[in-house]
Amino acid sequence: MSHPNDPILIERRGHVALLTLNRPATRNALDGEELFAAFETVFARLNEDLDIRAAVLTGAGTAFCSGGNVAEMRDRQGMFGGSPEQIVANYRAGIQRIPRAFQTLHVPIIAAVNGPAMGAGNDLACMCDIRIASSNARFAESFVKVGIVPGDGGCWFLPRIVGLGKASELAFTGDTIDADEALRIGLVTRVAPPESLLDEAFALAHRIAANPPQVLRWTKQLLQQARDASLDEALDQAGQFQGLAHHTADHTEAVASFFEKRPAVFSGR
Known part of the structure; x- marks a missing residue:
């Protein structure tokens, strides 16, 4: 599904796609048009392939992702070059495409x-x-350590995961925390030995992928919308998806398998 030199490698394992950031020489730094476009292209491919029901994202080499390219910051190159107004445009056309993707x-x-x-x-x-x-x-919301703010949306994502107080502590100090602390504060849901990390990720992904694919996509959309919607808005959208879900073949199969005490086989219809 991908070329060895692609910035994001794609490997398919059943109904699960493994995505690997493929820039180990830069510890998978997030920079460059090729990488920004890759997130958009890869995600569009996953959206179009209804046989893909879950994905796993990891990093090649010893790092998950080192963040921005600090050498380019020093040299005021790439995203970090130009006037303040140009940098605003650079971010919009650059790294901010990743959260939007x-x-x-x-x-x-x-x-x-x-x-x-x-x-x-x-x-x-x-x-x-x-x-x-x-x-x-290891994890760090370390932007203050290089004298900048989280320009990629970190102040929007992080509080929604660990709460405003802990997010503020991490963002204001730039402190690095280990995996156990990340687990304690809810930044991650589990910690695994290095040699079994992908096995655990795939075990979880395959448990997710065992469920009706269209219902998984609708459920993800509801979770995303609910972050900013009122209760009434969330209920209205849930009702719309529920009306559709009750008329899918997968719903019929799920109910039948429940009464027949057998594993369900979902088709995505």
């Missing part, structure tokens, strides 16, 4: 954080629906 992704996605997730790398993990971490993982 995540908002369009229809399938559940799990971050398998295999190593450091720093700055924008931490935010990248937060863009995923679920995060599990290797015991080697």
Whole structure:
């Protein structure tokens, strides 16, 4: 599904897609048009492939994602070059395309954080629906350490996961936390030994993928919308999806398998 030099590798395992950030030389830094476009292209492909029911995102090499390219910051190149007004435009045309791409992704996605997730790398993990971490993982909302703000939406994502108080502590201090602390504060849902991280991620992804694919996509959409919707708005949208769900073949199969005490086989119809 992908070329060895692609910035994001895609490997299909049944109904699950493994996405690997493929820039180990830069510890999977988030920079460059090729990578920004890759997120958009890969997610569009997953949305179109109704046989894909879940995805796992991890990093090649020893890091999950080192965040922005600090060398380019120093040299005022790439996204970091130009006047303040130009930098606003650079961010919009650059790294901010990643969170916007995540908002369009229809399938559940799990971050398998295999190593450091720093700055924008931490935010990248937060863009995923679920995060599990290797015991080697480290996390930091470290933008203040290089004298900038989370320009990729971190101040929107992080409080929704760990709460405003803990998000404020992490963003104001730039402190690095280990995997156990990330688990304690709810940034990740589990910690695994490095050698079994992907196995655990796939076990979870396959449990998700065992469910009706269209219902999974609708449920993800409801969870996304509910972050900012009123209760009435959330109920209205849930009702719309529920009306459709009750008329799917997968709903009929799910109910039949319940009464017949057998595993369900879902078709996506």
